[in-house]
Amino acid sequence: MENELLFHGNIEKGKLKTVVVTGATGAIGKAISWQIAEKEGYMVIMVARDKSRGFEAVREVRHRSGNPNVYCCLADLSLRGEIEILANSISMPVDVLVNNAACTPIGREETRDGIEKQWATNVLSYYWMMHAFTPHLKEAGSSRIVNVASYWAGGLDLQDPEFKNRQYDNGSAYRQSKQADRMLSTAFAEKLKPLGIAVNSCHPGEVNSKLSNDLGFGGHESPDKGAETPVWLATTSVGLESTGRYFEYLKERSCMFSHDAAAVKQLYDLCESYG
Numbered sequence: 055m056e057n058e059l060l061f062h063g064n065i066e067k068g069k070l071k072t073v074v075v076t077g078a079t080g081a082i083g084k085a086i087s088w089q090i091a092e093k094e095g096y097m098v099i100m101v102a103r104d105k106s107r108g109f110e111a112v113r114e115v116r117h118r119s120g121n122p123n124v125y126c127c128l129a130d131l132s133l134r135g136e137i138e139i140l141a142n143s144i145s146m147p148v149d150v151l152v153n154n155a156a157c158t159p160i161g162r163e164e165t166r167d168g169i170e171k172q173w174a175t176n177v178l179s180y181y182w183m184m185h186a187f188t189p190h191l192k193e194a195g196s197s198r199i200v201n202v203a204s205y206w207a208g209g210l211d212l213q214d215p216e217f218k219n220r221q222y223d224n225g226s227a228y229r230q231s232k233q234a235d236r237m238l239s240t241a242f243a244e245k246l247k248p249l250g251i252a253v254n255s256c257h258p259g260e261v262n263s264k265l266s267n268d269l270g271f272g273g274h275e276s277p278d279k280g281a282e283t284p285v286w287l288a289t290t291s292v293g294l295e296s297t298g299r300y301f302e303y304l305k306e307r308s309c310m311f312s313h314d315a316a317a318v319k320q321l322y323d324l325c326e327s328y329g
Contacts, residue, residue, distance in 0.1 A: 059112045061099050061125035063145050070097040070123060072148050072194070073288065076131055076183065077155035079107040081263035082202065084115065085281035086152055086288070091119035093289055098124045101131065101140065101155070131155045131179035132165045134329065141186035147194035150288045151187050153180045154202040156231070158268045162222035169328070170216035172224070176231035177215075177238070181325040184242050184253070192249045198294055199246075200287045201239045201255040205302055207232035207311065212320055225269055233311050234321055236300055240312035241322040243298030252297040256283045259303070 073090050077083040078100030091098045100115065102108025108126040116124045129140040156176045163171040169178065180201055191197040210230040214220050217227060239255035246253055260266070261280035262273030283301055287293035300309035312318060 073150040074099045075152045076101045079111045081277040083154045085277035088115040089285045091121040132174040137182045148190035149194045151199045158224045158228045172227040177234045198252040203235040203255040204232035205257040256301040
C-alpha cells in the first residue's frame with residue numbers, strides 16, 4: 055500500500071541510523087539510497103518531488119537492498135516553504151543528510167517564488183536544507199552532511215546568480231551552482247563544527263543520466279559508480295573525521311573556490327538574503 059511507503063513523522067526503528075537523501079528519484083540519488091540501505095543498521099528517507107516516481111524509487115530500493123526501512127517524503131526543494139514543512143515532518147534525529155537534488159532546465163525557468171530554478175534547486179535548497187536540518191543533526195550527536203557537487207564547476211557570478219542580466223545558458227548555470235555548493239560546504243563546516251556536525255562535498259563521477267544528457271554529455275560511468283564517493287562519505291569514518299573538504303573518487307582534492315574566504319562569506323550572505 056502507498057501509505058506504507060510514506061514516512062510518517064517519528065518512526066521508531068531502534069538504533070537504526072537515519073539518512074535523508076534529496077534528489078532521490080534521479081539516477082545518482084537512487085543509487086546513493088540503495089547503497090546506504092543495503093548496509094546494516096540504516097533507515098533511508100528518500101525525498102522526491104513527484105509522488106509516483108518517489109514511490110517507485112522506494113519500491114526499487116527496498117527490493118534491491120532487501121531493507122524494508124526505506125521511505126519517501128514529498129517536497130519540492132526549490133521552494134523554501136516546502137523544505138520547512140519537510141523538516142518539521144521528520145521529528146527525530148537525523149544522522150546523515152545527503153544533498154543531491156539538482157536540475158538543469160534547457161531554458162531559463164523560475165519557481166513560483168520567482169527564483170531562477172537552477173539557483174533555487176541546486177544552491178538555495180542545499181542552504182535551506184542544511185539550516186532546516188541542523189536541529190535534527192545536532193540531536194543525533196556525531197552527524198554529517200554530504201553535499202553532492204561536481205568537478206565541473208566555476209563561473210559563479212555573485213552579482214547576477216539568477217541570470218537576470220546575463221544570457222542564460224544551462225551549462226553555465228550548472229557550473230556556477232556546483233561551485234556554490236562547494237563553497238557553501240566550507241561555510242557550513244565552520245559554522246556547524248562546534249555542534250559536532252561534519253560537512254563535506256564531493257564529485258559523484260561522470261554518470262550517464264538525464265541531467266548529464268540535458269547538459270550535452272553522455273557520461274561513461276554508471277549511477278552505482280557515481281554513488282561510491284557520496285556513500286563513502288555518508289557511511290565511513292572519513293565523513294566524520296573530515297569537515298570542510300572536497301573529494302573526488304574516494305580521495306580528497308584541493309578546492310580553489312573554498313580558499314577565498316571573502317567570496318565564501320559573500321555567497322553565504324547572499325543565500326541568507328533569500329530568507
